[in-house]
Amino acid sequence: MKTLFITGGAKRIGREIVLKFAREGFDICFTYLKSEKEAFKTKEDVESIGRKCVILKGDLRDLNTILKWRDQFFKEFEKCDCLINNAALFYKGNLKELTEKDFDEIMSVNLKAPLFISKYFSEKMKEGVIINIADVAGKVLWKDYLIYSLSKASLIALTKILAKELAPSIRVCAIAPGVILIDSPQKEKALKKVPLKKMGNPEDIAEACFFIYKNNYITGTVLYIDGGRSIYG
Numbered sequence: 001m002k003t004l005f006i007t008g009g010a011k012r013i014g015r016e017i018v019l020k021f022a023r024e025g026f027d028i029c030f031t032y033l034k035s036e037k038e039a040f041k042t043k044e045d046v047e048s049i050g051r052k053c054v055i056l057k058g059d060l061r062d063l064n065t066i067l068k069w070r071d072q073f074f075k076e077f078e079k080c081d082c083l084i085n086n087a088a089l090f091y092k093g094n095l096k097e098l099t100e101k102d103f104d105e106i107m108s109v110n111l112k113a114p115l116f117i118s119k120y121f122s123e124k125m126k127e128g129v130i131i132n133i134a135d136v137a138g139k140v141l142w143k144d145y146l147i148y149s150l151s152k153a154s155l156i157a158l159t160k161i162l163a164k165e166l167a168p169s170i171r172v173c174a175i176a177p178g179v180i181l182i183d184s185p186q187k188e189k190a191l192k193k194v195p196l197k198k199m200g201n202p203e204d205i206a207e208a209c210f211f212i213y214k215n216n217y218i219t220g221t222v223l224y225i226d227g228g229r230s231i232y233g
Helices: 012-023 036-048 063-076 100-122 146-166 187-191 202-214
Strands: 003-006 027-032 053-057 082-085 128-133 170-177 222-225
Touching: 003 012, 012 027, 012 036, 012 202, 027 036, 027 063, 036 053, 053 063, 063 100, 082 100, 082 202, 100 128, 100 146, 128 146, 128 202, 146 170, 170 202, 202 222
Parallel strands: 003 027, 003 082, 027 053, 082 128, 128 170, 170 222
Antiparallel strands: none
16 A cells, blocks of 8 residues: 655645545555644545545654654554645845844744654665755855745755665655745736746646656756746746
C-alpha cells in the first residue's frame, strides 16, 4: 500500500493534494494546527474514498513535535512513499518593516520545518519522494514580501541540496505555485505579469505533485505551476 505524509493537509492546496493521492490509492497522514473542523472534514472525505487517514495536530515550529509525528507515522504505516512539505506562513513586508520576530517565525515554518521533517523522515525511508511546496516568489523575489521570498528561495536551494544528498534512493523536487485562486483587490495587479492571464487552482498543484511522484527520472527539479509568471522579473 502506498502512503503519503503531508503537512498542512486540512484545506486549500494541502486538501486537494490529500484528495488526489487518496483517489490514486494512497493511505494518508496529514498535519494541521488550527483548522480542526476542516481537518476532520478532509479526513472524512478520504475515508469515504476507502482509504485510511490519520491526522496529527501540532506546531511544526517545535522539533519535538516533528519527531513525534515521524514516530506516530511509522507506527501507523510501514513506509513513507511520498513526503510533501506544504505548510507555510505568508507574510507581506519590506526591509523597513521587517522585525527579528517576523524573520524567526517565517523561516522556522517555511525553511527550518521542511529541513528537519525531511531529515527525520528520510532516516526511516529506504526509498521514496520528497516534494517541497515553494512559490514563484522564490525566483521572482518580491521586495514587498522580503522574508517570504527569502524563505521560498531558500526552500528551493534546500530542495537541490537534498536531491544530491539523498540520491539515488530518495528523489527530492519542488513545486512553485504562482497566483492560485486569490480574491482580493490585488487580483488584477497580480495577473498583469501572468502570460496566461488567469489564476491557477489547487487541483493544478495536486496534479503536479502526483506527476512528480509518478515520474521516477525527476529529481532536483523545480516545477513552476504559475501561468508563466516566473519568466518575468
